[in-house]
Amino acid sequence: MAELVAHTVVPGTLAGTPQPTFALGDGVELRPWTDRDAPGLRAAYADPAIQRWHVREIGSLDEARELIAAWRRGWGQEQRLEWAIADGAGALLGRLALKELVLFDGIAVVAYWTVPAARGRGLAPRAVTAVSHWAFAVGFRRLELEHSTLNPASCRVAEKAGFDAEGTRLGAALHADGHHDMHTHARLADAGRPPLHPARDTPTKACSV
Numbered sequence: 001m002a003e004l005v006a007h008t009v010v011p012g013t014l015a016g017t018p019q020p021t022f023a024l025g026d027g028v029e030l031r032p033w034t035d036r037d038a039p040g041l042r043a044a045y046a047d048p049a050i051q052r053w054h055v056r057e058i059g060s061l062d063e064a065r066e067l068i069a070a071w072r073r074g075w076g077q078e079q080r081l082e083w084a085i086a087d088g089a090g091a092l093l094g095r096l097a098l099k100e101l102v103l104f105d106g107i108a109v110v111a112y113w114t115v116p117a118a119r120g121r122g123l124a125p126r127a128v129t130a131v132s133h134w135a136f137a138v139g140f141r142r143l144e145l146e147h148s149t150l151n152p153a154s155c156r157v158a159e160k161a162g163f164d165a166e167g168t169r170l171g172a173a174l175h176a177d178g179h180h181d182m183h184t185h186a187r188l189a190d191a192g193r194p195p196l197h198p199a200r201d202t203p204t205k206a207c208s209v
């Protein structure tokens with residue numbers, strides 16, 4: 001059956017090019033994961049805050065390497081795009097991901113964490129901003145971001161990276177202590193455009209968690 005409209009992001013656009021690296025300032029860069037990140041990745045997932053919000057732990061270096069291998073495959077499969085945030089010496093400071101890619105609609109979901117020692121330096125918002133600009137340049141139209149209403153630090157990342165608040169999905173994600181209400185944000189490539197359906201469009205709400 002033929003599709004009546006073309007894909008927003010042409011399949012093969014990503015897989016046909018090397019995964020880019022971005023400078024975030026202060027000697028910090030966003031770059032593809034390597035096996036050398038395995039010890040830092042395992043240590044990051046021992047942090048209670050990362051365990052709480054990402055609902056995962058890494059039991060061994062082999063598990064960390066397997067996760068890195070899966071994240072690296074995501075680029076060629078055009079399913080999930082994963083970057084490490086690292087300092088000039090290569091030490092792991094965080095993670096930035098675009099997951100749940102839908103090339104037809106040009107949509108992806110942003111995910112991130114920073115290690116405890118690197119928090120409060122604006123690294124997560126800088127990483128989200130850099131990847132958002134790149135994603136819009138390669139054709140993505142809408143980036144989504146979601147966090148628990150009990151995670152105000154993540155809400156600040158969304159606000160600082162220019163993601164408008166869209167609303168709350170009640171009981172939408174399972175955490176260790178049960179299902180959480182999830183606050184949703186989005187940033188559009190053509191933010192500021194005239195609305196397609198003015199009568200139906202409602203203004204986005206300010207972040208209130």
Ligand SMILES: CC(C)(COP(=O)(O)OP(=O)(O)OC[C@H]1O[C@@H](n2cnc3c(N)ncnc32)[C@H](O)[C@@H]1OP(=O)(O)O)[C@@H](O)C(=O)NCCC(=O)NCCS
Pocket residue numbers: 049050053054112113114115118119120121122123124125146147148151152153154156157160
């Ligand atoms: C949320 C998180 C990604 C923010 O990353 P970051 O690189 O510290 O981002 P910022 O420096 O911009 O800080 C964002 C907010 O975190 C809070 N914060 C600042 N310093 C902090 C610290 N040392 N420890 C914890 N939170 C801190 C502040 O509320 C800050 O907002 P502000 O700039 O208005 O004061 C990071 O705290 C984290 O990884 N937390 C655990 C995992 C997580 O929550 N992931 C997101 C799931 S949706």
